[in-house]
Amino acid sequence: TLGGIGGLVGGKAEGLGGLGTRGIGSGKSGYGKGGGLFGATSQRSLYARPEDHRDPGHNPVELPSRDMLSTFAVDVDTGSYTWSRRVLRDGQLPPPEAVRTEEWINAMDYGDTVPDDGEPFAVHLELAEHPWQAHHHLLRVGLKGEVPDARDRDPVHLTFLVDTSCSMRPHDRLPLAKEALHTLVDNLDARDTVALVTYAGSTEVVLEPTPAKDRWSIHRAVDRLSNGGGTAMASGMELAYELAERSFAAGHENRVMVLSDGDANIGKTSPEAILTTLESYAGRGITLSTVGFGRGNYRDAMMEQLADR
Numbered sequence: 491t492l493g494g495i496g497g498l499v500g501g502k503a504e505g506l507g508g509l510g511t512r513g514i515g516s517g518k519s520g521y522g523k524g525g526g527l528f529g530a531t532s533q534r535s536l537y538a539r540p541e542d543h544r545d546p547g548h549n550p551v552e553l554p555s556r557d558m559l560s561t562f563a564v565d566v567d568t569g570s571y572t573w574s575r576r577v578l579r580d581g582q583l584p585p586p587e588a589v590r591t592e593e594w595i596n597a598m599d600y601g602d603t604v605p606d607d608g609e610p611f612a613v614h615l616e617l618a619e620h621p622w623q624a625h626h627h628l629l630r631v632g633l634k635g636e637v638p639d640a641r642d643r644d645p646v647h648l649t650f651l652v653d654t655s656c657s658m659r660p661h662d663r664l665p666l667a668k669e670a671l672h673t674l675v676d677n678l679d680a681r682d683t684v685a686l687v688t689y690a691g692s693t694e695v696v697l698e699p700t701p702a703k704d705r706w707s708i709h710r711a712v713d714r715l716s717n718g719g720g721t722a723m724a725s726g727m728e729l730a731y732e733l734a735e736r737s738f739a740a741g742h743e744n745r746v747m748v749l750s751d752g753d754a755n756i757g758k759t760s761p762e763a764i765l766t767t768l769e770s771y772a773g774r775g776i777t778l779s780t781v782g783f784g785r786g787n788y789r790d791a792m793m794e795q796l797a798d799r
Contacts, residue, residue, distance in 0.1 A: 544791045545587040569782055569794055571597035576785065588790060602634040611635045645681035646743040647699065651730040652715060653750035655690040659717045663783040667749045671712045678702035683737045686711050689726025690718055699737035723750070723792075731771045738776065746771075748780045748796065752789030765799055 570593035574584040605612035612634045620626035650671065658664040675684065679702060686697035686708075697711040730746045738744050772778070780793040 543585055543588040546590045566596045567593045567794065567797065568597040569593060569780075569790065573782065573785075573788070573790060590794075600630075600632055602632045604634055604637050609636075644742050645683075645739065646678070646745065647683045647685075647734070647737040647739060649685040649687065649699075649730050649734040649737070649746045651687050651689065651726050651746060651748045651750075652696075653690070653723070653726075653748075653753075654688045654715055654717055655753070656717055657751055657753045657787060658783070660784060662785070663751055664715065664717055667781075667783055668712050668715055671749075672709060675702065675705055675708045675712070684708050685730075685733045685737060687726060687730045687733055688715060689723060689729075693726045693729045695729065695733060699733065731776060734771070734776050738774075740775070744776045746776060746778050748778070748793070749783065750780070750793065751784040751787065752780075752782060752792035753787060765796065 567590075570588060570590040574589055574594075577584040577588075600614070602614045603612065614630075614632040614634060616630040616632075618628050620628055652664070652667060652671075654664060658667075678684070682702040683699045684697065684702055685699040686695075688694050688696055696714060697708065700707055702708070727746075727748070730748075734744060734746050778797060780797040782788060782790065782793045
């Protein structure tokens with residue numbers, strides 16, 4: 491998974507729209523920056539339907555004398571940070587279970603320099619005394635990958651699965667997703683392709699895999715997106731992956747990207763059930779990212795689990 495669409499082909503992105511502006515892997519993505527809240531006249535009304543967050547728990551202290559090995563994951567989820575940032579900007583505190591420490595750490599730019607010796611990544615170390623625990627120290631280990639020139643990136647074949655159910659009607663959901671998709675299209679090039687699938691009460695192929703140079707057709711397809719119906723996410727996922735196979739190219743970036751508030755209420759509704767029929771696609775090189783929209787009934791656990799697994 492990636493730290494939002496900004497990291498896919500580069501760009502310092504506040505949300506989906508920054509795709510492709512500054513070279514592969516340099517992006518950080520956020521969503522829902524600013525703006526009002528649909529139907530939010532008070533904190534009570536905002537959380538009339540609880541957010542779906544799950545406590546990630548805490549890792550115990552490990553003694554190196556018993557376990558001296560540590561591993562690093564290369565995925566850069568940032569959803570917990572961007573969601574919490576929006577809550578804080580609205581003058582409230584996020585619930586503790588919504589704060590996943592590693593996603594806050596991943597979201598920050600530490601200014602680490604890129605490797606200059608031909609290696610795929612550089613290692614940066616910083617040591618400091620613990621601010622409140624005597625005789626303890628904190629060690630930051632930062633990994634910084636190389637950042638190829640944007641012109642050297644691999645072509646991308648993107649299949650967007652857009653939630654068009656009734657819950658996506660507020661201005662910070664489907665309207666924001668459409669605005670972001672328009673910006674994204676203008677940052678792709680002739681080597682790339684875009685396909686578009688929607689799901690609500692039923693699923694629909696809005697746009698077959700289309701070369702990004704045919705911008706007019708893609709923009710017109712995005713403009714046609716509208717709300718209505720329930721949320722058959724599982725059926726939409728299956729259709730999106732079938733469509734992604736049609737544009738699959740070995741050695742390129744082949745990705746399904748889900749734009750949703752994470753609410754699923756028709757058919758298979760858990761991440762475990764949805765992913766059961768899709769695991770084989772990842773093995774063939776079609777990967778998945780999720781971009782979350784909205785507040786109030788945002789299903790954080792669904793979006794995080796789909797991408798993480």
